[in-house]
Amino acid sequence: MTLHDLAGVAERAARAGGAVLLDHRDKVLEVTLKDARVDVSSSADLAAQEAVVAAIRAERPDDLVLGEEDAPDTSEPVAGLCWWVDPLDGTRAFIDGFPWFATAVSATLDGDPVAAAVHDPLRDELYAAVGGGGATCNGVPLQVSPASRAAEVVVCVQAQSADPAVIAEFARLMRAMLTVSGGVRFPGAPALVMAHLAAGHLGGYVERDMAPWDVAGGRLLIEEAGGRVTDFAGQVRDGSVRHDIVASCGGAVHDELVAATGMRFEEG
Secondary structure (H helix, E strand, C coil), X not given: CCHHHHHHHHHHHHHHHHHHHHHHCCCCCCXXXXXXXXXXXXXXXXXXXXXXXXXXXXXXXXXXXXXXXXXXXXXXXXXXXXXXXXXXXXXXXXXXXXXXXXXXXXXXXXXXEEEEXXXXXXXXXXXXXXXXXXXXXXXXXXXXXXXXXXXXXXXXXXXXXXXHHHHHHHHHHHHHHHHHCCCEECCCCHHHHHXXXXXXXXXXXXXXXXXXXXXXXXXXXXXXXXXXXXXXXXXXXXXXXXXXXXXXXXXHHHHHHHHHCCCCCXXX
16 A cells, blocks of 8 residues: 555545534533643544544554544654544534634654645545645645745644643743744644644644644645644654644744744743
């Protein structure tokens, strides 16, 4: 099976998850907290993951499939081919009826993202990428923003935690990005954010401690659309391991955003 074949599997699986999400929009959901008050899951997440995994296994029965709702350990690299599933990217938005959510499916091969699909079912937009084969939305090629300075782009800075230390770090990063960029947003749904960055609608995205199901596919979309994705030190990381993320349209913009992650501020 070629990388293009894997991308086809990812696209069909992402559409299967998106269909389930549309079906659950008007249903009463069972909601579960993963922390004190912020990180949530729902019966829609579980149903969508079941549909995505079933779609992958129908074509790739022997492959390793890891989904967010199974909470797998992502501290060590995964060798070989692995599928990563975020069945409902933007759970909080989905629960509240805010139209900003998607299903994200990606595959890594020895830690390198090689196939990706992010399906926004409300807009029927399928963002897809294959290693070395470009990135598209509904078949139309994607290209990152041509901006040459961070001051010209909007950056997403995000966090999802009730932990005071995580909140404090988020506030520091938010201040740093406000200092160098043309604006900051916090929409949630990181895979969908990265898809829109690949499409040139955003110029940057910064977040701590992100899992592969959130960002591996988005990384491939952005790289295939001409952008860059690294950690806070500017290094490309193994895509099967949880790590900090700086994603951008590339060039000097990326260098400025990486530098800004190190900013510290005196109170007062």
